[in-house]
Amino acid sequence: MPVPPAPAASARVYLDHAATTPMVPEAVAAMTRELTRVGNASALHGSGRAARRVIEESRELIAARVGARPAELIFTSGGTESDNLAVKGAYWSRRDADRRRVVVSAIEHHAVLDSASWLAAAEGAELDLIGVDAAGRLDLAAAERLVDERTAVVSVLAGNNEVGTRQPVAAVAALAAAVGAVSHSDAVQAVGHVEVDFAASGLDLMTFTAHKLGGPYGIGALLARRQVALTSVQHGGGQERDVRSGTLDVAAVAAFAAAVEVAVSDLAAEEARLRALRAELVAAVTASVPGTILHGTLEAEASLPGISNFGFADCAADSVLMLLDAAGLDCSAGSACSAGVAQPSHVLTAMGVAEAGARSALRFSLGRSSTRADVHALVAALPDAVQRARAAAAFV
Structure with missing residues (x-):
């Protein structure tokens, strides 16, 4: 059966870029080029090594553009997976009898909020929500009260996906570091739109994804400092620091890197x-x-x-x-x-x-x-x- 033609482009006015944004031509070109490549990036033969080179060069480019080291970048399927890995993986690695608190803002994306709620319902975590003011800004005084020695992980998004309010993630990271908690920020809406520097932020973990900044669906990243322990959410071949198993999508990774380069360049x-x-x-x-x-x-x-x-x-x-x-x-x-x-x-x-x-x-x-x-x-x-x-x- 012949493949039906693609529908003609419409003249619609698109005002939903926070949901997803069109792929930039550079990302389309990078993805198209790599779609013809044969070779699993985990294989040892020549084709596998060529695919691995694309992965690692892309990792280096993306990490450099967000103020991270290449070894800190873990590729995932997108923001939701990265948030789940960050919140659950950090909690499972950090919790003990005296450290079972999860603290998140009340306006988190559901990928964070629902992960934290699940930990409370299924894993015995103590969930606390940090309130915000009428403009959606975090109540830092409340955060100071809630983030204590019993906290395993604290997560505050960098910029809200509904109202666009940015949050003081560096201050939250400092609060977490002072009590030995792991800090995480969902920066899905921020990377590629405002300046983001992972090293300068003091965060332990940070999430972002390709399709919010001109890249394809199905590829994202979690930045994780090397000293931060994470328990895997899924298991398999041990790819990505043995934290996120699964065969890497070379074409999507290349397109991700191309989109980040375009977004950050201007x-x-x-x-x-x-x-x-x-x-x-x-x-x-x-x-x-x-x-x-x-x-x-x-x-x-x-x-x-x-x-x-x-x-x-x-x-x-x-x-x-x-x-x-x-x-x-x-x-x-x-x-x-x-x-x-x-x-x-x-x-x-x-x-x-x-x-x-x-x-x-x-x-x-x-x-x-x-x-x-x-x-x-x-x-x-x-x-x-x-x-x-x-x-x-x-x-x-």
Whole structure:
């Protein structure tokens, strides 16, 4: 049976880069080149050694661009696996009778939050959540109280995926080091978008992934200091320091490295461009839709450059999203779906937003392909979408 042709490219406006971002041409080229290579990177013959060279050269490039040593970089299938390995692996290695506490922020990605919750339910861990303020900033005083000699691992994300607020991970790392706990940060939304230096951060572990910065799905990394012990979550051939077994995807690793190189090479200029574009988006949205509430902060040192989260009072975010979708615009709701039941965002509720407000939130996230034309298209379609969604809500 012949393979059906790929669908034609649409003229949709893509405003969901925090969910995933388009692959940059350099990553596509690197991946395409390596897809024709034969050889398992763990094999000893010539083809295997050639594949291994691609892996190690990519490891060196990626590590250098994020302030790490090559030996500290463990390739994984993505952010979720890296977070699970970090939180569970560090806890299992560090816990003892007097050290069973896991401390995470209340606004973590579910890959961290659910891993910590599972440890509490299945492994007897004591889970504590660090609160945040109305802008989503970590309560450092609370962190100081919670991170103590009983703490095995503490995890605080570098930048929130829903509202874009950045966190003081270096301060958290210092708190953990003072009491002998392992520190971890989910930097999935930060790497490639703001400057990240693993060595300078003082962290023990850090997560990031390719598809959030112009690379492919299915490949990510966990940075782990060599002196930090990690218990494996999966077992097999002993690849990646005997911590993460599994045959490495040479093509994906090469594309990951190419994407990181592109993202970091012009990071300062691209960050400035996105911050200016986001400021224009925020001003236009709040001016065109009465009653709009911005969640988070626009402060440069306290926010990621491309994420904006808005609450539109008196309507359901899903309704606005679907109306924008019908108009050719892609964005995401500020709520997650659990077992088919829409739930208010745990991030917004932790920030003190009422349930109704949390259910009305939409995220518009910008990336390398975003333009002023995208912002203009959003502002042209959004007021009518919100008005129609509010009219529909009035009849519920």
